[in-house]
Amino acid sequence: MIIKRALSSSISNFYDIIITGGGMIGSVLACKLASNPVFRNISILLIESGPKKPWNIELTKNKDNFSNRVSSLNNNTKVLLQKINVWDIIESCSCQDVSQIKVWGPGSNNISTTFDVEDNFNLDHLAYIVENDVLIAAVMTALNNYDNVHVLHDNIVTEYKISKNTEETVKLRLKNEEHIECNLLIGTDGINSKVRQAMDVQYLSWNYNQKAVVATLKIERLKDNNTAWQKFLHSGPIALLPLADEISSLVWTTTPDYAKMLLSLSEESFVDALNTALWKEPIKDVFASSVTNIVSAVLKTLNIHEKHEEIIPPTITQVLKNTRAAFPVGFGHAVSYVIPHVALVGDAAHRVHPLAGQGVNLGFGDVECLDSILSKYFLIGVKLGDIRALREYETIRQRCNVPKLIAIDFIQKIAGNSWSPLLATTNAGFQVTDAVSLLKKFFIDRAAT
Amino acid sequence: MAFIKNVFSRLKIHTQDRNKILVTKYSYNKYSDNGNKRSFKFHDGAVDPDIQFHSNLGEEWWWSNENLLIHLNEVRIPFIINGIYNSHLIYGTSGNINNLKNINILDVGCGAGILSESLARLEGNVVGLDPSTALINIARKHAKYDFRLEKYLRYEATSINDFAKSNVHKFDVVIASEVIEHISNKEKFLENCLNCLKPQGALFITTPNKTLMSKIFIVKLAERLGFVPIGTHNFDKFITFEELKNLLTKLGCTIKQTQGMVYNPITQKFILSYYNILMYAVYAQKISSFKHEL
Ligand SMILES: Cc1cc2nc3c(=O)[nH]c(=O)nc-3n(C[C@H](O)[C@H](O)[C@H](O)COP(=O)(O)OP(=O)(O)OC[C@H]3O[C@@H](n4cnc5c(N)ncnc54)[C@H](O)[C@@H]3O)c2cc1C
Numbered sequence: 001m002i003i004k005r006a007l008s009s010s011i012s013n014f015y016d017i018i019i020t021g022g023g024m025i026g027s028v029l030a031c032k033l034a035s036n037p038v039f040r041n042i043s044i045l046l047i048e049s050g051p052k053k054p055w056n057i058e059l060t061k062n063k064d065n066f067s068n069r070v071s072s073l074n075n076n077t078k079v080l081l082q083k084i085n086v087w088d089i090i091e092s093c094s095c096q097d098v099s100q101i102k103v104w105g106p107g108s109n110n111i112s113t114t115f116d117v118e119d120n121f122n123l124d125h126l127a128y129i130v131e132n133d134v135l136i137a138a139v140m141t142a143l144n145n146y147d148n149v150h151v152l153h154d155n156i157v158t159e160y161k162i163s164k165n166t167e168e169t170v171k172l173r174l175k176n177e178e179h180i181e182c183n184l185l186i187g188t189d190g191i192n193s194k195v196r197q198a199m200d201v202q203y204l205s206w207n208y209n210q211k212a213v214v215a216t217l218k219i220e221r222l223k224d225n226n227t228a229w230q231k232f233l234h235s236g237p238i239a240l241l242p243l244a245d246e247i248s249s250l251v252w253t254t255t256p257d258y259a260k261m262l263l264s265l266s267e268e269s270f271v272d273a274l275n276t277a278l279w280k281e282p283i284k285d286v287f288a289s290s291v292t293n294i295v296s297a298v299l300k301t302l303n304i305h306e307k308h309e310e311i312i313p314p315t316i317t318q319v320l321k322n323t324r325a326a327f328p329v330g331f332g333h334a335v336s337y338v339i340p341h342v343a344l345v346g347d348a349a350h351r352v353h354p355l356a357g358q359g360v361n362l363g364f365g366d367v368e369c370l371d372s373i374l375s376k377y378f379l380i381g382v383k384l385g386d387i388r389a390l391r392e393y394e395t396i397r398q399r400c401n402v403p404k405l406i407a408i409d410f411i412q413k414i415a416g417n418s419w420s421p422l423l424a425t426t427n428a429g430f431q432v433t434d435a436v437s438l439l440k441k442f443f444i445d446r447a448a449t
Numbered sequence: 450m451a452f453i454k455n456v457f458s459r460l461k462i463h464t465q466d467r468n469k470i471l472v473t474k475y476s477y478n479k480y481s482d483n484g485n486k487r488s489f490k491f492h493d494g495a496v497d498p499d500i501q502f503h504s505n506l507g508e509e510w511w512w513s514n515e516n517l518l519i520h521l522n523e524v525r526i527p528f529i530i531n532g533i534y535n536s537h538l539i540y541g542t543s544g545n546i547n548n549l550k551n552i553n554i555l556d557v558g559c560g561a562g563i564l565s566e567s568l569a570r571l572e573g574n575v576v577g578l579d580p581s582t583a584l585i586n587i588a589r590k591h592a593k594y595d596f597r598l599e600k601y602l603r604y605e606a607t608s609i610n611d612f613a614k615s616n617v618h619k620f621d622v623v624i625a626s627e628v629i630e631h632i633s634n635k636e637k638f639l640e641n642c643l644n645c646l647k648p649q650g651a652l653f654i655t656t657p658n659k660t661l662m663s664k665i666f667i668v669k670l671a672e673r674l675g676f677v678p679i680g681t682h683n684f685d686k687f688i689t690f691e692e693l694k695n696l697l698t699k700l701g702c703t704i705k706q707t708q709g710m711v712y713n714p715i716t717q718k719f720i721l722s723y724y725n726i727l728m729y730a731v732y733a734q735k736i737s738s739f740k741h742e743l
Contacts, residue, residue: 014596167594379547380526381567383595388519 015045016384018172018182020157021189022048024071024132025346025363027139029188031084032367034146038375042384044149045180049189052153053137068214068323069132070249072098072228072241072357077364078128081135085145089138090130096242097125100227104311127228127357129241129249160185160198166340166387184385185342186370188363191332193348199339205332205351208412210236211259212327212354213252215270218318221246229313230355231278237355238277240314248314250274251354259326270324271316278313329353331409337366337397338390345370350401353412358404366397517712517719518563518627521655524710524719525626525730526567529653532706532732536651538621549573555620555645557609558628562588562602566595569602573622582606613641620645624653630687639700646735652702655710655730659687662726690729702733 017033019026030046033039073081081087143149159173162185169181187195196203217240219225225242236253243249252262252274262270332351337344346363370393377389530547538552549571556565559577561584569575569592579585585606592598605612623642632638646652657663668684688696694704709725712718721730 167591379571380522381547381570382522383566383570 013178013180014043014169015180015182016042017044017184017186018170018180019044019046019186019188020195021187021193021346021348022046022050022136022151022153023188023190023346024135024139024360025367026186026188027136027143028081028084028086028364029186029345029367029370030149030151031086031139031143031146032080032371033374034143034149035084036371036375038378040148042148045182046143046149046151047155047157047174048151048153049156050153053133053140066094066216066243066247066249066320066323067131067133068216068249068325070129070241070243071132071135071360072127072129073364074127074357074361075125076368077361080364080368084139084142086135086138086142089141090134093134093138094131094244095134096129096244097226098127098129098228098242099125101126101230102227102311103230103232129228129243131243157194160195162198162339162342168341170341170385182385183341183383184374187342187344187348188346190347191330191351193344195342196334196344196348199336199342199344201339201344202335203332204335205330207328207330208236208353209256210253210329211256212329213250213254213259213262214323214325214327215250215252216243216320216323217248217250217271217274217316218246218320219248220315220317227314229278231313233277238274239355239357241357247320250319252277253329253353253355263324263326267319267321270319274316274319278316331405333402333405337394338387340387340390341385343370343390343393349397350405352405352408355412356408358408362401362404365400366393369393369396369400518560520712520717521627521710521719522564522567524721525564525653525655528655528706528708528721528730528732529568529622529624530571532651532653533622535705536734537649538651547571552622553620554622554624555616555642557623557625557642558631559588559604560584562591562604564624564626565602565604566592566598568624569598570595572601575602576620577602577604578609578612579604579606580608609638609641609645613644616645618645618647620650621647622651622653626653626655628656629654629693630656633686635688635693636696636700639696643700643702643735648735650735651705652697652733652735653730654693654733655728656693657687657728658726659684659689659692660726663687663728666727690725690731693731697731697733701736703736704731704733706732 016039019030022030026046026048030044034044078087081090140151143151156175157172158175161171161173163170169183170185171179171181172185173179185195187193187199189195219240225245225248228242229238229240231238233254235255235258237251238253239251241249241251252259254262262273265273330351331353334344334349337349345366347359349366350362352359352362373389373393373396374384377386378384382389526547530549533549533552549568550573552573554568554573554575556568556575556577559565559579560581562577565575565577565588577585577588579588585604588604592602592604623646625638625642629635629638642652664684690707694707697704707725708730709722710728710730711720711722711724712727713720
């Protein structure tokens with residue numbers, strides 16, 4: 001038997017909480033719950049379909065290869081990871097601080113809107129760029145400290161039995177025919193969540209007809225690599241996220257055809273295409289700059305600190321071998337995050353366009369909220385999986401997530417190509433400035449909470 | 450308490466819920482029209498229609514999300530735990546973690562076990578007591594859904610009068626939550642509760658207040674809305690905060706803490722408040738070890 005019981009109980013293979021999906025969200029959730037003293041006597045099982053990564057924290061230090069999957073983490077996420085003693089491990093491996101974000105687009109006359117950490121509240125940094133694998137490896141290391149949680153790799157749930165009788169446990173069958181059950185099943189299995197399908201909840205989704213091309217880049221050294229760059233093109237935004245001194249990570253959202261072409265290019269041609277996209281002279285547009293001025297004046301009255309500077313984007317010198325890949329981007333939102341005994345967290349519940357770097361941060365917000373609500377109800381003797389606690393989680397998180405999802409979708413639509421026929425009569429500058437001012441709200445929001 | 454439940458459920462008016470209420474009402478009428486099939490007797494010998502009413506409500510207590518008693522847990526359990534932590538009962542608290550390990554608790558008038566289960570989940574040794582066999586059967590059946598309860602929870606279908614005879618000075622904590630307003634001889638009832646309590650033990654009582662407000666909201670409004678048969682509810686059985694305080698003092702208790710409880714029908718949540726005109730909670734400590742006459 002692979003499953004070792006964390007605690008003995010009268011029902012074999014019973015866990016209080018089962019989390020399916022050991023990505024960033026699932027693993028952090030497991031760690032957050034396991035480290036909560038309220039839950040020290042309960043049993044938690046984390047099931048991940050992928051193999052156990054041969055990651056070793058020591059190996060990740062001083063390494064010279066960088067993963068192409070990275071995330072920009074905000075300050076709330078940092079605080080969460082600090083609380084579960086994961087942040088120190090991440091920082092000791094590889095984590096790049098972002099102290100400046102420069103956003104620009106065609107028609108903005110090569111003027112960028114800059115968010116600078118010095119101007120914005122008392123933040124240490126605006127964001128932190130961390131490789132997804134490093135984050136997961138750090139959490140797995142931290143999980144070793146808790147004996148109330150057990151991690152099962154290379155396994156998958158083949159059957160979900162969620163009873164209509166709200167008092168019954170959730171019963172699961174695993175790939176190896178083993179049966180397990182739990183009071184609370186949490187789906188952190190990403191955008192194609194099987195848990196969500198088993199819950200049979202309504203899921204609102206659409207595709208942007210875009211692909212995100214990711215890659216790890218070598219960039220020409222300016223000074224410190226602490227700036228994140230984002231340029232809005234009509235085909236989608238290009239983002240450069242600093243990863244190390246001369247290394248940045250690329251997220252280039254574009255049409256599926258162009259993405260396919262970009263992946264097939266030689267390394268040199270790819271670098272050329274990227275530099276051209278970043279440096280190409282925008283169309284001069286008088287009307288656009290006057291709109292920019294109006295928007296800036298409005299923003300000043302709102303006390304939002306930003307600067308306008310002439311943009312000098314970095315020059316890409318090289319794309320690292322075998323780091324190019326493309327991912328579909330889309331929008332998705334589960335109308336319900338919960339049913340009795342089951343909850344969705346992270347991308348399983350909501351999926352956003354990567355342009356605002358919010359996806360996983362929203363999921364970490366879910367984690368924090370679910371943990372605090374579950375423990376609140378646990379402390380008054382409510383059974384785990386009780387719908388009252390889950391509904392409260394859902395209400396709080398939807399109130400927080402939905403406006404952000406809508407705003408990100410809106411930014412995508414006005415800045416991206418999907419509304420071009422509609423917006424052909426207006427001009428590019430207006431679209432971009434609007435998108436930028438909405439983006440800014442995110443940074444302010446991060447600072448405020 | 451059941452009437453408050455109905456008032457607020459009714460105010461919310463979901464069709465689905467309304468059907469449920471109608472069913473409840475119907476079964477109540479059926480029983481009272483037929484004359485009671487089973488009779489439930491309290492110590493004072495009076496057949497108590499309240500017990501019959503609650504028995505018929507039965508299973509719905511657990512299945513219905515409307516159940517105000519479930520929501521009431523959100524305030525009465527913190528009140529009880531706070532009292533226990535402030536008493537001599539728990540030494541060396543483990544931070545903010547509610548744990549009632551090794552504390553013997555008697556839940557008098559436990560009904561279908563809504564409070565008993567929660568206290569047992571916090572690992573207190575709980576005995577749930579109710580004179581209605583029907584309700585105790587539902588409570589026992591329901592407890593089976595959580596195997597962890599087995600070790601901590603036991604139910605008995607008997608009256609406090611009988612129970613007290615063989616359980617003198619057995620419990621650290623005795624709770625009578627939303628019960629005393631259904632009792633005719635309150636002094637006798639409290640004496641029985643106190644007899645089960647160890648000297649220095651903690652007694653917790655929650656009940657509606659006997660005020661003009663509670664009469665308007667709990668009795669009149671409920672009757673006017675027509676789903677509580679007129680005359681069933683006996684407002685005279687309600688007890689004011691002052692009366693209860695005096696009674697407890699007379700029986701050798703010190704009042705340690707009192708609190709009002711208010712329900713917000715919009716958020717569907719109870720809150721603890723200074724405003725005790727509708728409902729209140731009392732924590733009293735048994736000081737005199739004098740064994741009351743049985
Ligand atoms: C190109 C790109 C760039 C992005 N950049 C950012 C960024 O800068 N900042 C940001 O905040 N977000 C970003 N995101 C979003 C972010 O990656 C996601 O929000 C995040 O990965 C969600 O984490 P998750 O754990 O919920 O889901 P996932 O990462 O999808 O993890 C799901 C896990 O569940 C496992 N699994 C799947 N099915 C099963 C099953 N049936 N049983 C067991 N296990 C299963 C999978 O193996 C996987 O490990 C980006 C996304 C993309 C595509």
